[in-house]
Amino acid sequence: xxxxxxxxxxxxxxxxxxxxxxxxxxxxxxxxxxxxxxxxxxxxxxxxxxxxxxxxxxxxxxxxxxxxxxxxxxxxxxxxxxxxxxxxxxxxxxxxxxxxxxxxxxxxxxxxxxxxxxxxxxxxxxxxxxxxxxxxxxxxxxxxxxxxxxxxxxxxxxxxxxxxxxxxxxxxxxxxxxxxxxxxxxxxxxxxxxxxxxxxxxxxxxxxxxxxxxxxxxxxxxxxxxxxxxxxxxxxxxxxxxxxxxxxxxxxxxxxxxxxxxxxxxxxxxxxxxxxxxxxxxxxxxxxxxxxxxxxxxxxxxxxxxxxxxxxxxxxxxxxxxxxxxxxxxxxxxxxxxxxxxxxxxxxxxxxxxxxxxxxxxxxxxxxxxxxxxxxxxxxxxxxxxxxxxxxxxxxxxxxxxxxxxxxxxxxxxxxxxxxxxxxxxxxxxxxxxxxxxxxxxxxxxxxxxxxxxxxxxxxxxxxxxxxxxxxxxxxxxxxxxxxxxxxxxxxxxxxxxxxxxxxxxxxxxxxxxxxxxxxxxxxxxxxxxxxxxxxxxxxxxxxxxxxxxxxxxxxxxxxxxxxxx
Ligand code: NA7
Numbered sequence: 001x002x003x004x005x006x007x008x009x010x011x012x013x014x015x016x017x018x019x020x021x022x023x024x025x026x027x028x029x030x031x032x033x034x035x036x037x038x039x040x041x042x043x044x045x046x047x048x049x050x051x052x053x054x055x056x057x058x059x060x061x062x063x064x065x066x067x068x069x070x071x072x073x074x075x076x077x078x079x080x081x082x083x084x085x086x087x088x089x090x091x092x093x094x095x096x097x098x099x100x101x102x103x104x105x106x107x108x109x110x111x112x113x114x115x116x117x118x119x120x121x122x123x124x125x126x127x128x129x130x131x132x133x134x135x136x137x138x139x140x141x142x143x144x145x146x147x148x149x150x151x152x153x154x155x156x157x158x159x160x161x162x163x164x165x166x167x168x169x170x171x172x173x174x175x176x177x178x179x180x181x182x183x184x185x186x187x188x189x190x191x192x193x194x195x196x197x198x199x200x201x202x203x204x205x206x207x208x209x210x211x212x213x214x215x216x217x218x219x220x221x222x223x224x225x226x227x228x229x230x231x232x233x234x235x236x237x238x239x240x241x242x243x244x245x246x247x248x249x250x251x252x253x254x255x256x257x258x259x260x261x262x263x264x265x266x267x268x269x270x271x272x273x274x275x276x277x278x279x280x281x282x283x284x285x286x287x288x289x290x291x292x293x294x295x296x297x298x299x300x301x302x303x304x305x306x307x308x309x310x311x312x313x314x315x316x317x318x319x320x321x322x323x324x325x326x327x328x329x330x331x332x333x334x335x336x337x338x339x340x341x342x343x344x345x346x347x348x349x350x351x352x353x354x355x356x357x358x359x360x361x362x363x364x365x366x367x368x369x370x371x372x373x374x375x376x377x378x379x380x381x382x383x384x385x386x387x388x389x390x391x392x393x394x395x396x397x398x399x400x401x402x403x404x405x406x407x408x409x410x411x412x413x414x415x416x417x418x419x420x421x422x423x424x425x426x427x428x429x430x431x432x433x434x435x436x437x438x439x440x441x442x443x444x445x446x447x448x449x450x451x452x453x454x455x456x457x458x459x460x461x462x463x464x465x466x467x468x469x470x471x472x473x474x475x476x477x478x479x480x481x482x483x484x485x486x487x488x489x490x491x492x493x494x495x496x497x498x499x500x501x502x503x504x505x506x507x508x509x510x511x512x513x514x515x516x517x518x519x520x521x522x523x524x525x526x527x528x529x530x531x532x533x534x535x536x537x538x539x540x541x542x543x544x545x546x547x548x549x550x551x552x553x554x555x556x557x558x559x560x561x562x563x564x565x566x
Pocket of ligand 1: 155161194195196197198199200218219220221340361366389390391392445504509
């Protein structure tokens with residue numbers, strides 16, 4: 001394994017070569033580095049914008065940031081030592097704990113030495129003649145690599161609406177995804193939170209209990225939030241989890257959503273509301289995402305969904321003391337789970353506090369941000385602090401930001417003008433030797449992410465190994481395979497209720513983005529069977545090329561090799 005460095009290597013093309021460059025050091029980039037470097041013996045460089053590992057969990061450090069997947073499955077399953085070494089303290093892990101876990105994983109696997117922190121990819125271009133990728137970074141360096149692998153997460157480009165006057169605000173303000181590392185003090189402050197998605201729903205109760213002078217929430221769309229029922233885990237819980245790890249992971253890895261839950265097949269169609277409540281109540285008490293799996297046709301049957309939605313609406317009305325306020329918090333404009341369904345801890349009860357109020361911006365829109373606060377069509381609200389919990393340019397935003405250029409200079413932006421087009425969410429026609437871990441058109445955000453990440457990393461690593469062992473230089477999806485996967489994605493989404501909602505799943509939270517369903521909703525279980533079969537059939541739908549036209553003009557040779565004895 002060669003030990004070349006990204007720094008100062010631009011004078012010598014040989015020294016700038018890596019077998020693979022990975023962008024991102026979160027869950028996916030760390031595991032991909034381990035697989036390619038430690039199991040295949042390849043030379044690998046990870047480029048990471050942040051100053052440490054963690055990805056999403058490095059950036060999203062706002063109060064209350066917590067994973068909605070249960071901790072015992074929000075981790076790697078591939079390494080028994082890591083599983084043995086690590087103990088989760090709560091049912092759902094809080095951000096500092098996930099970050100600590102990923103730091104431990106990076107140290108345990110000795111990954112840091114191949115990660116370039118504080119470095120951002122500015123352009124990645126495929127060199128047609130050499131058949132390699134040239135990756136440019138903001139420190140002025142260029143790295144050449146055989147494979148270019150994006151591990152950038154699905155929600156990593158923060159989005160703040162283009163409110164007029166936003167920069168004029170003289171108080172403190174931030175987006176939740178760019179939260180400062182130092183503690184933020186809300187005590188005696190007039191605080192605004194804009195946005196009531198999964199993030200807003202987590203941070204609002206935390207700020208409310210941090211003794212602000214007053215908290216004002218600006219809501220555009222009320223959400224259906226289900227109780228998390230978080231609790232500390234004790235030794236008995238942990239022993240039970242450890243005793244059943246194999247079973248838990250088998251179930252998670254073969255399920256439709258990457259969670260260790262049995263599939264649901266029941267329908268609420270034809271059931272009385274009384275019967276529906278009887279089925280939902282235990283799941284509501286249990287808390288968590290399993291609530292969504294009470295009925296198997298939740299996202300395909302309008303009748304089932306409406307009954308489940310009505311159940312949640314009733315719970316909101318029972319919790320919020322002021323009936324008028326409760327009605328503002330009750331969602332009516334979309335079906336439950338067609339926008340990312342949040343879990344909550346004390347979210348609705350927070351509105352019973354005297355020091356918390358709600359502004360419905362559909363009634364009184366935000367007109368502009370002023371030096372002292374937020375002006376709506378009704379009045380000017382004065383604030384010391386504004387928190388934008390306004391989401392992300394999801395799924396494609398970070399990939400497009402990197403200025404990726406494929407064959408003949410085709411940019412990803414041009415390619416995806418009408419929405420993402422991929423084959424299996426793993427590769428893109430026109431972009432050879434590029435892989436997208438949990439890319440658009442793969443199940444990703446509709447699943448427990450570490451499970452989907454492990455599937456993708458393992459598939460990509462196997463593909464790379466196949467190429468290396470067989471002296472194949474390039475892998476690239478065919479146009480036909482890509483078109484057919486893109487059509488399939490759309491057709492599957494159209495069989496569900498998802499396209500009826502304005503959501504970031506549909507790209508609709510970002511102005512001017514094409515409206516298209518971006519993750520794959522065909523089920524993670526079927527998806528994993530599909531990608532496995534594709535590999536077993538010799539990478540069906542991909543074109544594999546043994547030589548590169550004009551290869552050699554730049555004196556480069558592939559330096560890939562598989563570890564001896566592997
Ligand atoms: P989301 O789910 O995109 O939520 C963003 C929130 O911000 C949502 O309530 C939006 O209302 C609101 N928003 C966006 N633009 C505006 C404007 N212009 N005015 C008022 N309100 C606005 O992002 P999150 O960070 O909560 O969650 C993202 C994912 O991260 C989450 O699903 C987890 O997977 C982790 P809208 O609903 O669009 O009307």
